Amino acid sequence: MDWIAAAQQGNPRAVARLITQVENRAADARTIVAALYAATGRAHVVGITGPPGSGKSSLVNELAKAFRQRGRRVGIIAVDPSSPFSGGALLGDRVRMRDLAGDEGIFVRSMASRGSLGGLARGVAAAVKVLDAAGYDPILIETVGAGQAEVDIAGAAHTVVVLEAPNTGDDVQSIKAGILEIADVLVVNKSDQPGAGRTVKSLEMMLHMGLGAATTDLHIADNGHHDYGVPPPVGAGLRAAPTPTAPLAPWPVPVLQTVATTGQGVAALADAIERHGQHLRAGGEWAAREWARSRDELEHLLRDRFIDRLAAVVPAAARADLIAAVAERRLDPYTAADRLFADAVTLLGGQSTS
Numbered sequence: 472m473d474w475i476a477a478a479q480q481g482n483p484r485a486v487a488r489l490i491t492q493v494e495n496r497a498a499d500a501r502t503i504v505a506a507l508y509a510a511t512g513r514a515h516v517v518g519i520t521g522p523p524g525s526g527k528s529s530l531v532n533e534l535a536k537a538f539r540q541r542g543r544r545v546g547i548i549a550v551d552p553s554s555p556f557s558g559g560a561l562l563g564d565r566v567r568m569r570d571l572a573g574d575e576g577i578f579v580r581s582m583a584s585r586g587s588l589g590g591l592a593r594g595v596a597a598a599v600k601v602l603d604a605a606g607y608d609p610i611l612i613e614t615v616g617a618g619q620a621e622v623d624i625a626g627a628a629h630t631v632v633v634l635e636a637p638n639t640g641d642d643v644q645s646i647k648a649g650i651l652e653i654a655d656v657l658v659v660n661k662s663d664q665p666g667a668g669r670t671v672k673s674l675e676m677m678l679h680m681g682l683g684a685a686t687t688d689l690h691i692a693d694n695g696h697h698d699y700g701v702p703p704p705v706g707a708g709l710r711a712a713p714t715p716t717a718p719l720a721p722w723p724v725p726v727l728q729t730v731a732t733t734g735q736g737v738a739a740l741a742d743a744i745e746r747h748g749q750h751l752r753a754g755g756e757w758a759a760r761e762w763a764r765s766r767d768e769l770e771h772l773l774r775d776r777f778i779d780r781l782a783a784v785v786p787a788a789a790r791a792d793l794i795a796a797v798a799e800r801r802l803d804p805y806t807a808a809d810r811l812f813a814d815a816v817t818l819l820g821g822q823s824t825s
Contacts, residue, residue: 475506478605481544483578489601490580494594497779504597507604512761514546514603515748518624520614521634526660529731530634531613535577536734537741538609546607547579548598550615578607595627596768609744625653626767629760630747632656632740635674637666651677654724656743662728662736674726722750777815784818785811 477485493500519527519534528549535545582594595612602610614624625631633654651657657678659670725743729736751757782790793811796802 475503478601479507479510481606483575486578486601486605487580490594490598493597493601494582497775500594500597504600507600510604511600512603514599514608514610515630515744516599516603516610516612516628517744518612518614518628518631519634520624520631521658521660522636525634525636526731527613527634530658530660530729530737530740531611533729533731533734533737534611534741537737539574539576541741543609544576544607545578546599546602546605546610547577547613548595548602548610549579549581549613550595551581551583578602578605596771599627626764629751629757630655630744632658632744634658634660635670636661637664637670655722655747656740657724657726658729658740659726660729660731663730663733667728671726671728678724678726722747780819781811781815785814789814 474485474488478489489503493503519531521527531547531549535547538545580598582598599610599612612624612628631653633651633656635657637659651674657674659667659674661667662671727736727740727743729740731737748757751760790811793802793807797804797807
């Protein structure tokens with residue numbers, strides 16, 4: 472079977488096969504993405520993040536149903552944390568979303584984070600492209616809920632939905648985690664519990680406090696979120712990020728209430744996500760975010776490729792010696808990194824990097 476052609480026709484088996492390949496082997500990811508890339512760029516990618524226990528999986532489950540009722544084909548990538556000891560992952564979202572089984576208009580894929588920081592697995596970007604080419608829109612990415620590193624989702628999604636839950640402790644935890652800066656939609660889930668109203672008011676107050684600073688110096692932030700106008704600095708030979716074609720008022724981040732177990736408020740959340748997508752397209756910020764996403768993806772691919780090549784060409788014993796020297800305080804980590812980098816560049820100089 473031609474898996475590429477079958478996936479573009481929406482065949483779920485072909486989509487599953489290609490995602491497995493891009494997740495497991497970088498060489499396969501390169502070939503598959505190259506073949507599919509011209510057919511991508513149509514899907515609205517929605518990142519859903521928040522602390523553990525906020526009900527992300529349950530809400531994604533209900534949100535997928537809401538979009539299906541609107542005639543949309545929904546792709547879901549649920550990233551579960553890997554054990555730092557065994558390297559395995561529970562992939563429990565397959566259990567939580569079991570009532571989506573049998574619906575050919577919904578594709579659910581669980582992926583292990585495999586130690587990746589920021590709550591995203593290494594193969595997520597390629598998997599998104601497979602789903603995009605297969606006609607799934609929107610594509611929902613649920614992160615692992617890793618806390619302060621969750622901001623990585625901002626570089627992978629057009630719209631970021633941040634969940635909070637009542638009675639989770641410190642009311643200003645979101646500020647400390649830097650999570651408000653990436654939110655396009657804030658959701659207080661489990662809003663039928665006591666304290667939900669207080670959480671909503673706290674979030675609204677935080678947004679109001681941040682509005683003044685956001686409007687005094689409008690620019691496109693590194694993650695492409697919230698700000699407009701001046702593109703971020705770029706290196707030599709790179710074109711600047713596209714700027715919005717029309718002056719837009721900043722997106723008013725809504726604070727919504729949901730109860731995922733009953734579906735309450737989920738339709739309003741789906742509306743807010745669609746309105747945000749329309750807002751991005753109306754003023755040209757969609758293109759600016761695509762530029763930022765592409766930049767981030769290139770940087771990650773270059774970093775991953777260099778690390779992989781370094782591990783291949785620099786002997787493990789040499790790396791172990793440097794690690795030991797750092798651990799024993801005979802060498803500082805910066806000097807050790809310089810030596811590794813120099814060795815890798817020297818060894819790679821005479822080799823093909825393909």
